[in-house]
Amino acid sequence: MEVVLFICAFLSVAMVVMIIVFIFGAGLPLFKKVGLRDFLFSTNWLPSSRTNPSYGILSFIIGSLYVTFGALILAIPLGLLTAIFLSELATPKMNRILCSAVQLLAGIPSVIYGFFGVMVISPQMRKWFGGTGYGVLSASIVLAIMILPTIISLSEVAISSVPKGYREASLALGASKWQTIMKVLLPSARSGIFAAVGLAMGRAVGETTAVLMVGGNAPIMPEGLTSMVRTLTMNIATDMGYASGIHRTALFATGVILFLFIMILNIFVQLMQRKVNKKE
Structure with missing residues (x-):
């Protein structure tokens, strides 16, 4: 059973790694043709233009x-x-x-x-x-x-x-129900x-x-x-x-930016959690 559980956990991690490799492998070649600066800080998205296609995703x-x-x-x-x-x-x-x-x-x-x-x-x-x-x-x-x-x-x-002792202690000290919720329960949670x-x-x-x-x-x-x-x-x-x-490569590059965007947001939330836990 331990081996089965290990295989399941390994497959979960492996699938994430394969998705990352696939998305980055398909999207990163765009930056050799279109600069990273133009891709991130331009608002012009005209991939179908025959004369002057542009791939800006700032908007x-x-x-x-x-x-x-x-x-x-x-x-x-x-x-x-x-x-x-x-x-x-x-x-x-x-x-x-x-x-x-x-x-x-x-x-x-x-x-x-x-x-x-x-x-x-x-x-x-x-x-x-x-x-x-x-x-x-x-x-x-x-x-x-x-x-x-x-x-x-x-x-x-x-x-x-x-x-439950947190609630009882707060109420025993004379706090109201709402004060217990705001001052004790929410900070603890x-x-x-x-x-x-x-x-x-x-x-x-x-x-x-x-x-x-x-x-x-x-x-x-x-x-x-x-x-x-x-x-x-x-x-x-x-x-x-x-x-x-x-154009298709630009869409995969958009997926790369989206992936990094979500990672940054998750890291920010985790840092806030660690700060809260450390303070507690």
């Missing part, structure tokens, strides 16, 4: 940042407050009902979220803010709904795992909450289908919340079906 990087952090700004407060309610305030019956709803929310396919965004969210954005209704704000709202189950579930587990936010951030960065349906998919620099946007994942999904030659 896609900015679009990914806008949509990801917009979704986190919306989802973190709502998800954390829901987790607090589930772990500390809800009755057992209500806890079971709401946890089942959160699990159901996590199982809905991405295309259904995208369809909901197209039919419900985008028309409302068009009505309230004008424009097409497709853009950063619509994509952020849809993405926030999609990452809520991750934040709620993991944060609820982290808060519930705080030792910070490590788990950071992990929840990190996983939600990775889901947000990597989401393609739903964002593609409501983001507008315009290869331009986003100028505001109502501006249409194209993210790194959207760019790969949109062009991969017909790309060839250096």
Whole structure:
């Protein structure tokens, strides 16, 4: 059994290594033809031009940042407050009902979220803010709904795992229920909450289908919340079906940047977790 478990663990690591080797091997040759500076800091994406093709992805990087952090700004407060309610305030019956709803929310396919965004969210954005209704704000709202189950579930587990003695000691010293939650439980569960936010951030960065349906998919620099946007994942999904030659290589190079982008975000979250753990 020990050998079987070792083989499974080895295969998991091997698959990650093979994916990294494949993506980097297919994408890095682009930088011999197109400079890294032009690729990262240019906003011109014209791969189909016969006279002067260009492969700048800065607008896609900015679009990914806008949509990801917009979704986190919306989802973190709502998800954390829901987790607090589930772990500390809800009755057992209500806890079971709401946890089942959160699990159901996590199982809905991405295309259904995208369809909901197209039919419900985008028309409302068009009505309230004008424009097409497709853009950063619509994509952020849809993405926030999609990452809520991750934040709620993991944060609820982290808060519930705080030792019961912490609650009893705080209440015995005269603290109110809310003071106990804010001053004792949340600081004690910070490590788990950071992990929840990190996983939600990775889901947000990597989401393609739903964002593609409501983001507008315009290869331009986003100028505001109502501006249409194209993210790194959207760019790969949109062009991969017909790309060839250096255009296809540019899409793999976009995957390399996306991979590094996610790694940087994960490293940042892990450093924050270590800082919190060290302080504790």
